[in-house]
Amino acid sequence: MSRNPFKPTAGASxxxxxxxxxxLDAWADSLDNGPGSPGRITIYTGGRGVGKTVMLNEVGNIARESGWLVIDETATPGFVGRIHHAIVRYLKEWVEPTGRRVTGGRVGPISVTTQLPEEGDxxxxxxxxxxxxxxARHETGLVLTLDEVHRRSGADDLAVVAAITQHMVREGRDFGVAMAGLPQAISELLTDAPITTFMRRADRHELNDVQPEAVAKALREPIEQSGKHIEDQALxxxxxxxxxxxxxxxxxxxHVWKQSREGAIDSDAxxxxxxxxxxRFGSLVQEPALQDLSEVDRTFLAAMAADDGPTSVSDIQLRMGITKNGPQYVNEYRNRLxxxxxxxxxxxxxxxxALPFLREYLRDHAATLxxxxASQPEEGE
Ligand SMILES: Nc1ncnc2c1ncn2[C@@H]1O[C@H](COP(=O)(O)OP(=O)(O)O)[C@@H](O)[C@H]1O
Ligand SMILES: [Mg+2]
Known part of the structure; x- marks a missing residue:
């Protein structure tokens, strides 16, 4: 039997x-257009699971294919140190010893976990x-991809990257930075002056849901390439x-692919x-997102699940049974969420x-959580 072609894993292309x-075209153009083209500092924002990490994989690949070196990092504490290690390794591997020409596509991903010998300062x-x-002597440059820049714990390091990038841009060097993070959490980070200027100059792309025709293609083509077939109605x-x-x-x-043994995927499958x-979506996306929150945050979210659409904040207050400092208290949690x-x-x-199907998830799992x-009052009650 052929392999399941789908990749339901965070970060997997x-x-x-x-x-x-x-x-992706905008990114490819920015590499072609030379130093100073605005898209060379780009930030992709969007909700959990919308495909931010995958975008960084792609922009890294585009850069590699054009012969650039790439460093992939995540904005967890100490990432500037890891970037530095990667730079030193590239210097050693590709530049210092042999002066060897760096050729497109042949530079593999670098493992930044390898510790380098002490470099002094x-x-x-x-x-x-x-x-x-x-x-530059080989008419190419370096791209840094930086994932999860919304993390507060990485803010100091992000300020360093911001400052260095400003210098490289000013000097007209072939250097690009592609970042990704949660939209609102990034906005919250922007109070820090050097980061604000940097982020404001970045090309910002909000990644959204994909149109139905494109979804159909993303499902049908891999199914057919794996030797199976999906009926139109089922698709x-x-x-x-x-x-x-x-x-x-x-x-x-x-999961749909897994359901069909004979190769034909019908509506039952x-x-x-x-x-x-x-x-699976519940345990991979909803559950971890909820785990990061406080008890009251979760109660707030559960109070919203009584509605089939948007909820008024005053209803939430009512359902949570908050009387003392009600509006203020509820607004504080609203802002946090x-x-x-x-x-x-x-x-x-x-x-x-902001997360798809969170309402359904909360309704199904209220008891275990x-x-x-609150039950919705019936009409006419
Ligand atoms: N444009 C896309 N088309 C099809 N599948 C995608 C697309 N973008 C992301 N995916 C899939 O969605 C999942 C989540 O992607 P990921 O990049 O980890 O999201 P994020 O980093 O935004 O949380 C992965 O399984 C990935 O293969
Ligand atoms: Mg991600």
Missing amino acids: PPLLVGREDV RDLSTDLRSLLDSL TAAVEATGGYPFLIQLVGF VRAGVDAARR IKSDMIRQVGRGRVDY GLSI
Whole structure:
């Protein structure tokens, strides 16, 4: 039997990436257009599972294919140190000993976990300049991809990257930075002056849901390439079940594919596959997102689940049974949940979930989460 082509794993590139053509073209152009082209500092924002990490994989690949060196990092504490190690390694491997020409595509990903011998106090910007000088002689440069820049714990390091990038841009060097993070949490970080200027100059792309035709393609092509086949009606149902959400494209694809033994995927297979996909989505996306929150945050979210659409903040207060300092207390939690990209403001005094299918998840799991969902008063009651 052939392999399941779908990749329902955070950070794993999908068999077919859809709906991102314009954004990828913008990046490719910025590399071609030379130093100073605005897209060379780019930030991708979007909710959990929308495909930010995968975008960084792609922009890194585009750069490698054009002969650039790439360093991939995540904005956890100490990442500037890890970037420096990677730069020194590149210097040693590719520049210092042999002066060897760096050729496109042949430079593999570098493992930054390898500890280098003590370098004394080598200076990051000096090393970066040496590397860029050498690369410039071969008409190429260096790209840094930086994931999860919304993390507060990485803010100091981010300020260093911001400062260095400003210098490299001013000096007209071939240096690019592609970043990714949760939208609201990034905005919260921007209070820090050097980071603000840096981020404001960056090309910002908000990654969104994918259109149904593109979802259909992302499901059908990998299925057919793996030697199976999906009926039209079944495909329509599968597309609908994803809600256009990239993580669900992979999850639905994976579980639907698994359901069919004979190679033909029909509506029954889709029904069973979608059920399994939703369950996995809960444990892969909803559950970890909820775990990061406080008890009161979760109670707030559960109070919203009584509605089928946006909830007014005053209803939440009522359902949570808050009387003392009510509006102030509820607003504080509302703001916290907006900052952590769990909910978003929709019009005056109303909020809705920022994660797809969170309502359904909370309804199904209220008991195990120790939450209660207020029942909705019936009409005419
Ligand atoms: N454009 C896309 N088309 C199809 N699948 C995608 C796309 N973008 C992401 N995916 C899939 O969605 C899942 C989540 O992607 P990831 O990059 O980890 O999201 P994020 O970093 O935003 O949380 C992965 O399984 C990935 O293969
Ligand atoms: Mg990610």
